[in-house]
Amino acid sequence: MLKGKTALVTGSTSGIGLGIARALAQQGANIAFNGFGDAAAIAKLQQEVVATYGVRTTYHGADMSKPAEIRELVAHAAGTLGGVDILVNNAGIQHVAAVEDFPEERWDAIIAINLSSNFHTIKAALPGMKARNWGRIVNIASVHGLVASAQKSAYVAAKHGVVGLTKSVALETATTGITCNAICPGWVLTPLVQKQIDDRAAQQKVSGDDARKSLLGEKQPSQDFVTTDQLGQLAVFLCSPAGAQIRGAAWNVDGGWYAQ
Numbered sequence: 498m499l500k501g502k503t504a505l506v507t508g509s510t511s512g513i514g515l516g517i518a519r520a521l522a523q524q525g526a527n528i529a530f531n532g533f534g535d536a537a538a539i540a541k542l543q544q545e546v547v548a549t550y551g552v553r554t555t556y557h558g559a560d561m562s563k564p565a566e567i568r569e570l571v572a573h574a575a576g577t578l579g580g581v582d583i584l585v586n587n588a589g590i591q592h593v594a595a596v597e598d599f600p601e602e603r604w605d606a607i608i609a610i611n612l613s614s615n616f617h618t619i620k621a622a623l624p625g626m627k628a629r630n631w632g633r634i635v636n637i638a639s640v641h642g643l644v645a646s647a648q649k650s651a652y653v654a655a656k657h658g659v660v661g662l663t664k665s666v667a668l669e670t671a672t673t674g675i676t677c678n679a680i681c682p683g684w685v686l687t688p689l690v691q692k693q694i695d696d697r698a699a700q701q702k703v704s705g706d707d708a709r710k711s712l713l714g715e716k717q718p719s720q721d722f723v724t725t726d727q728l729g730q731l732a733v734f735l736c737s738p739a740g741a742q743i744r745g746a747a748w749n750v751d752g753g754w755y756a757q
């Protein structure tokens with residue numbers, strides 16, 4: 498379905514970004530990877546995606562906290578794979594602390610990586626999408642773009658910002674073939690969440706299994722994790738013709754978290 502399209506997925510060396518990159522590649526999209534990680538492991542990942550799905554790939558290691566590197570990333574993806582048709586803003590980090598203890602450097606990093614990077618990629622990618630009158634922008638926000646939790650002030654502020662940015666861009670592109678939407682996942686078992694489970698197990702002196710159960714039990718009524726493939730398939734749907742009039746949505750995929 499996406500044969501001949503190019504998808505740039507930020508933070509796609511791990512977790513949700515990798516799941517979305519795989520799902521888009523399965524539909525035939527060429528993939529521009531981004532994210533941190535071991536160079537050999539990233540090269541192996543690219544080879545595996547090429548061999549499995551028969552698509553082209555490239556990689557650029559832009560630090561998503563740095564606007565100049567972000568512009569280089571978009572130009573690299575467009576130059577190497579022939580234009581960015583699908584932009585998935587996924588790179589993100591977390592820091593958990595009470596607001597009065599929150600390190601200022603962590604606040605700045607979370608706002609830069611989780612929110613401002615989305616502005617910079619969209620600004621750089623939109624002219625090409627407009628020239629082709631087709632584009633799909635999928636911002637990976639969070640259920641924390643819709644509701645808050647304690648100890649996550651920077652993350653919640655950034656993700657609410659992503660939902661707002663999504664709506665503005667959707668309105669600015671409403672009469673074009675470009676759509677902009679946000680996906681708002683609940684708990685997904687990725688390295689970002691595994692760290693929170695490990696911290697919880699250490700603080701509460703419980704097993705990893707008990708920490709995982711209590712983390713889910715507090716917020717996610719399904720008591721089960723969302724999977725990266727489920728998020729990938731929703732991204733594919735948003736990129737399909739059926740998604741052409743879905744504009745400015747903040748679509749929660751959260752095991753019932755936001756329904757409470």
Ligand code: NAD
Pocket residue numbers: 507508509510511512513514531532533534558559560561562587588589590610611637638639640681682683684685686687688689690
């Ligand atoms: P992850 O830690 O598994 O992956 C994060 C990716 O972002 C990695 O590829 C990493 O290298 C990259 N990254 C981090 N900082 C970067 C930087 N400065 N420049 C470039 N790349 C950078 O995390 P994940 O759980 O897959 O999270 C992906 C996105 O999904 C994040 O935006 C996160 O906020 C969001 N999210 C995650 C969950 C969850 O439960 N895991 C829930 C809701 C939303």
